[in-house]
Amino acid sequence: MTSYLQIQDLHVSVEGKQILKGLDLNIQQGEIHALMGPNGSGKSTLANTLMGHPRYMIEKGNILLNGESLLDLSADKRARKGLFLAFQYPVTVSGLSVSSFLRNAYNAVRQNGQGEKKKPPSYLEFKRVLNEKLKLLEMDETFINRYLNEGFSGGEKKRAEILQLAMLKPSIAILDETDSGLDIDALRVVADGINKLAGKELGIAIITHYQRILRYIQPHHVHVMVDGRIVRSGGSELARDLEEKGYGWIKENK
Amino acid sequence: MPVSIATAREISRLCDEPSWLLESRVQASDLFDKLPIEKSSLYTRQTDLRGINLLDFDPLGIVSERSFKAESESTTTASGNCITILAGKVTEQHLSQQLVNNGVFFGDLYSSLAQQPNLIKPVLVDKAIAPDDDKFAAYNQAFYNSALVLHVPKGLVVNDPFRIRYFMDDSEKAVVSRIFVVAEPESQMTLLLEEYSKSSTPASNSLYSNSVELHVGEGARIWFQELQNTDERTIVLTNRKCRCRRDSHVSWTIGYMGGAYTKSRIDSDLLGEGSTSEEMEVVFGTREQKFDLNSNVTHVAPHTKSEIISRGVLRDTARTIFKGMLRIGKDARGADSFLAEHAMLLNPQARADSIPALEIATNEVKASHSASVAQIEEEQIFYLMSRGIPENEAEKLIILAFLEPAVRRIPVEEVKTALVDLVEKKWTSNTNSLPEENTRMK
Numbered sequence: 001m002t003s004y005l006q007i008q009d010l011h012v013s014v015e016g017k018q019i020l021k022g023l024d025l026n027i028q029q030g031e032i033h034a035l036m037g038p039n040g041s042g043k044s045t046l047a048n049t050l051m052g053h054p055r056y057m058i059e060k061g062n063i064l065l066n067g068e069s070l071l072d073l074s075a076d077k078r079a080r081k082g083l084f085l086a087f088q089y090p091v092t093v094s095g096l097s098v099s100s101f102l103r104n105a106y107n108a109v110r111q112n113g114q115g116e117k118k119k120p121p122s123y124l125e126f127k128r129v130l131n132e133k134l135k136l137l138e139m140d141e142t143f144i145n146r147y148l149n150e151g152f153s154g155g156e157k158k159r160a161e162i163l164q165l166a167m168l169k170p171s172i173a174i175l176d177e178t179d180s181g182l183d184i185d186a187l188r189v190v191a192d193g194i195n196k197l198a199g200k201e202l203g204i205a206i207i208t209h210y211q212r213i214l215r216y217i218q219p220h221h222v223h224v225m226v227d228g229r230i231v232r233s234g235g236s237e238l239a240r241d242l243e244e245k246g247y248g249w250i251k252e253n254k
Numbered sequence: 255m256p257v258s259i260a261t262a263r264e265i266s267r268l269c270d271e272p273s274w275l276l277e278s279r280v281q282a283s284d285l286f287d288k289l290p291i292e293k294s295s296l297y298t299r300q301t302d303l304r305g306i307n308l309l310d311f312d313p314l315g316i317v318s319e320r321s322f323k324a325e326s327e328s329t330t331t332a333s334g335n336c337i338t339i340l341a342g343k344v345t346e347q348h349l350s351q352q353l354v355n356n357g358v359f360f361g362d363l364y365s366s367l368a369q370q371p372n373l374i375k376p377v378l379v380d381k382a383i384a385p386d387d388d389k390f391a392a393y394n395q396a397f398y399n400s401a402l403v404l405h406v407p408k409g410l411v412v413n414d415p416f417r418i419r420y421f422m423d424d425s426e427k428a429v430v431s432r433i434f435v436v437a438e439p440e441s442q443m444t445l446l447l448e449e450y451s452k453s454s455t456p457a458s459n460s461l462y463s464n465s466v467e468l469h470v471g472e473g474a475r476i477w478f479q480e481l482q483n484t485d486e487r488t489i490v491l492t493n494r495k496c497r498c499r500r501d502s503h504v505s506w507t508i509g510y511m512g513g514a515y516t517k518s519r520i521d522s523d524l525l526g527e528g529s530t531s532e533e534m535e536v537v538f539g540t541r542e543q544k545f546d547l548n549s550n551v552t553h554v555a556p557h558t559k560s561e562i563i564s565r566g567v568l569r570d571t572a573r574t575i576f577k578g579m580l581r582i583g584k585d586a587r588g589a590d591s592f593l594a595e596h597a598m599l600l601n602p603q604a605r606a607d608s609i610p611a612l613e614i615a616t617n618e619v620k621a622s623h624s625a626s627v628a629q630i631e632e633e634q635i636f637y638l639m640s641r642g643i644p645e646n647e648a649e650k651l652i653i654l655a656f657l658e659p660a661v662r663r664i665p666v667e668e669v670k671t672a673l674v675d676l677v678e679k680k681w682t683s684n685t686n687s688l689p690e691e692n693t694r695m696k
């Protein structure tokens with residue numbers, strides 16, 4: 001069965017302020033979507049809301065994964081159902097090693113919430129998978145001994161997010177500005193990583209402010225978000241138009 | 255019958271003590287009556303012993319029920335070098351033949367006095383922990399009903415740890431214990447001290463008072479590791495002091511898990527040039543537990559170095575007070591002293607206070623302290639949950655991460671593991687119970 005995420009007429013407020021004002025979007029496993037928009041248009045709000053951040057209030061609308069509403073589910077349950085968010089600003093947890101964090105997450109997503117408790121994979125099995133993913137993403141093995149995001153460069157943080165994506169194998173992944181703050185080499189490595197993970201098994205929504213990353217990753221669909229709504233959708237040519245004409249062009253032509 | 259000077263006399267009589275020991279008890283009992291609950295004006299406001307009357311606990315009963323000395327050393331089934339004390343009574347005692355041959359003594363005070371009076375009597379007369387240090391030291395020295403000595407001769411490096419385990423039972427008894435450790439020059443040893451409660455049936459409170467003196471000879475090293483895991487009806491009062499001679503080193507690790515009310519004091523006296531001390535302190539308080547923790551480091555000699563790393567996590571309505579005092583004396587040039595006290599609160603009703611203080615009487619020293627009290631961060635929890643980790647597990651990982659700066663410095667691997675285990679178990683059960691055999695330190 002192909003997984004699919006449906007976002008229907010989503011209205012979201014934060015601290016009393018209306019941010020998303022009726023947003024619709026469908027993402028299927030295997031598809032790559034680019035979600036573009038100027039700063040402050042509500043892209044991260046959408047990402048956090050999808051993942052179930054408790055501070056974002058859903059005023060109206062629905063979010064469904066495979067036809068089932070996610071609204072009453074906490075973030076961990078959403079993750080175990082196959083949703084993933086690569087954070088724009090990954091959180092530092094000093095004292096928690098990347099490897100211990102990944103092990104806990106890896107075991108947790110294998111408890112898929114369908115009742116029966118599966119035996120967690122052995123440490124050796126986990127290590128084997130982890131080493132394979134580290135290799136895939138051209139990351140050093142010593143990386144996993146560091147504390148989660150502590151002292152990571154911008155590039156390391158984003159790569160760590162992609163490493164988590166690789167380990168947890170979700171069906172739908174939202175990548176929030178995974179390209180921002182990267183120099184061109186780091187961007188290439190991160191984009192390569194995403195391309196390696198993309199495929200039939202994974203639906204991706206790349207949230208980005210710039211067009212740069214779309215030179216490396218070919219989206220099937222491009223959406224432009226302004227002021228809490230998707231104002232235009234199209235194929236990859238839309239990204240090129242945006243690059244030439246800027247967001248002003250969209251705002252004028254809405 | 256509440257304890258009084260007559261109790262001290264009676265314990266002394268039952269233990270067949272020489273008169274100079276009785277005199278010490280009498281003097282201490284007198285001080286106990288006179289001393290206020292808190293001597294230092296710095297802390298008076300924070301010390302809260304309401305509802306606890308030390309005089310209600312009986313230190314005499316367990317003495318009259320038994321002979322003071324180990325019942326019989328042949329009852330031992332233990333391996334390794336260990337002494338187990340169950341409700342004040344030595345039930346296991348073992349020291350490897352090799353260490354016996356090397357001149358190590360590990361046993362009760364009275365045997366030690368009989369076997370090597372010239373060694374241990376000066377230590378007792380010297381009173382590193384003085385009865386007027388505070389009211390609790392006075393209590394301990396007036397009414398102790400158990401006393402142990404560990405002596406490691408010059409130059410001997412003992413790799414296997416020495417273990418002392420206390421199991422309290424829940425009655426209105428007082429287990430009042432003293433431990434004297436003498437590390438002759440150039441010797442090295444690890445001492446693991448564990449405290450548990452034997453029964454978990456709800457009953458009245460019990461009292462556990464302990465004092466530990468570490469006499470650290472030139473160039474000697476002691477790793478003192480303690481996990482305090484009694485149940486939540488035990489009142490825990492401990493005074494510990496190390497006296498460090500030239501180039502010696504003491505490493506304290508204390509894990510505070512149990513106890514209704516814990517009042518703990520550690521004094522590190524760096525008397526000899528180049529001596530060093532480090533202290534790793536981990537607290538995990540839940541429900542109504544209270545921890546009153548005081549660490550004092552006194553740099554007397556030049557080029558002495560000390561570090562205190564204290565981390566506390568408080569849940570429910572648990573409370574902790576960290577009182578850290580760094581004193582650098584006038585001759586301690588080149589001293590280097592560091593104190594960090596950090597707490598994390600999991601509930602709005604939990605509370606942590608930090609009172610760091612510095613007294614510096616000379617120039618050319620390094621001394622710094624840092625302290626903080628923080629809530630658990632919502633964004634960290636969300637981040638971990640977004641990876642499938644349930645909220646409760648996410649919180650656990652975050653508190654373990656918070657404790658890590660202290661935990662990773664614990665020098666003995668099995669203590670590190672045992673401590674993390676205790677935190678995890680307590681996280682899940684929210685209470686201190688007697689651990690299964692396999693979760694205790696081996």
Ligand SMILES: Nc1ncnc2c1ncn2[C@@H]1O[C@H](COP(=O)(O)OP(=O)(O)O)[C@@H](O)[C@H]1O
Nearest residue numbers: 014015019038039040041042043044045046055
């Ligand atoms: N946690 C928050 N608290 C308060 N305001 C927020 C919060 N998150 C987002 N906002 C506000 O919502 C608007 C949209 O922000 P965001 O979703 O981060 O946009 P984008 O990711 O497109 O740059 C901004 O005006 C921002 O200030």
Ligand SMILES: [Mg+2]
Nearest residue numbers: 043044088177
């Ligand atoms: Mg954003």
